[in-house]
Amino acid sequence: MAKITAGVATSHVPAIGAAIDLGKTQDEYWAPLFRGYEFSKQWIRENPPDVVFLVYNDHASAFGMELIPTFAIGCGESFAPADEGWGRRPVPDVIGHPDLAWHVRQSLAEADFDLTIVNEMDVDHGLTVPLSLMFGQPDAWPCKVIPFAVNVVIYPPPSGQRCFNIGKAIRKAVESFDEDLNVQIWGTGGMSHQLQGPRAGLINKEFDNDYLDRLVTDPESLAAMPHVDYLREAGSEGVELVMWLIMRGALDDKVEVLHRFYHVPASNTAVGHLVLKNSA
Ligand code: DHB
Ligand code: FE
Numbered sequence: 001m002a003k004i005t006a007g008v009a010t011s012h013v014p015a016i017g018a019a020i021d022l023g024k025t026q027d028e029y030w031a032p033l034f035r036g037y038e039f040s041k042q043w044i045r046e047n048p049p050d051v052v053f054l055v056y057n058d059h060a061s062a063f064g065m066e067l068i069p070t071f072a073i074g075c076g077e078s079f080a081p082a083d084e085g086w087g088r089r090p091v092p093d094v095i096g097h098p099d100l101a102w103h104v105r106q107s108l109a110e111a112d113f114d115l116t117i118v119n120e121m122d123v124d125h126g127l128t129v130p131l132s133l134m135f136g137q138p139d140a141w142p143c144k145v146i147p148f149a150v151n152v153v154i155y156p157p158p159s160g161q162r163c164f165n166i167g168k169a170i171r172k173a174v175e176s177f178d179e180d181l182n183v184q185i186w187g188t189g190g191m192s193h194q195l196q197g198p199r200a201g202l203i204n205k206e207f208d209n210d211y212l213d214r215l216v217t218d219p220e221s222l223a224a225m226p227h228v229d230y231l232r233e234a235g236s237e238g239v240e241l242v243m244w245l246i247m248r249g250a251l252d253d254k255v256e257v258l259h260r261f262y263h264v265p266a267s268n269t270a271v272g273h274l275v276l277k278n279s280a
Pocket of ligand 1: 012013014015059189190193195237266267268269
């Protein structure tokens, strides 16, 4: 059977992708950030997943004001990097796992979660930057990837509780798939950042570090946090953090923290990163 073995949380700032693509990872500004991912790159080389179930948000690249699915699962064979205004990132296409994606779609319907099915879409920095941070610059991504897009751009996004619950349902779905697959689930976005308005540039280290603590030890209490708390404490784009609760919901109640990293700043964003191992 397929099994979810680990979870990864990471921010997904576009400038990180540009730093990688333009060979700037050793620049003074960027080197401390990339050092924080060295453990994870080594760990994933030693523990390669067959499939990554990658929870991310689209930033008006594949979807726009005309169509805004709350939860959308990529069921296609492959997904190209999106052109976000500077051309497509020079990274490989993402190869999907249609059989597992359709199985999750079916299983979640039975658990009362109705997902939008996406057979064709381009994937933006929300998905490709985490892949680059974890895998570097290979000619082809070393595993299949199921894109799972969450609307956190146009209000209202799903609640933290809804995200946590859907994570639990995703775990059941994956672990009822009749093929031996090592599956990781990743949650991306966050941490505190606000890109617009009078509070643009907001960073809240105290909130972020408390979020990292509680995501590990007390995710139920985070699931109960209302959107307005994210807005006040973590800024308007900080609400991306609800996606980390999908990842956490798909893991055991008790998890082992293999790696934790926090760094400010990367562009306008506080970067947080966790590698969590399922104990079972
Ligand atoms: C930035 C961060 C994001 O999460 C994003 O989606 C776009 C931009 C930034 O800090 O520049
Ligand atoms: Fe974002």
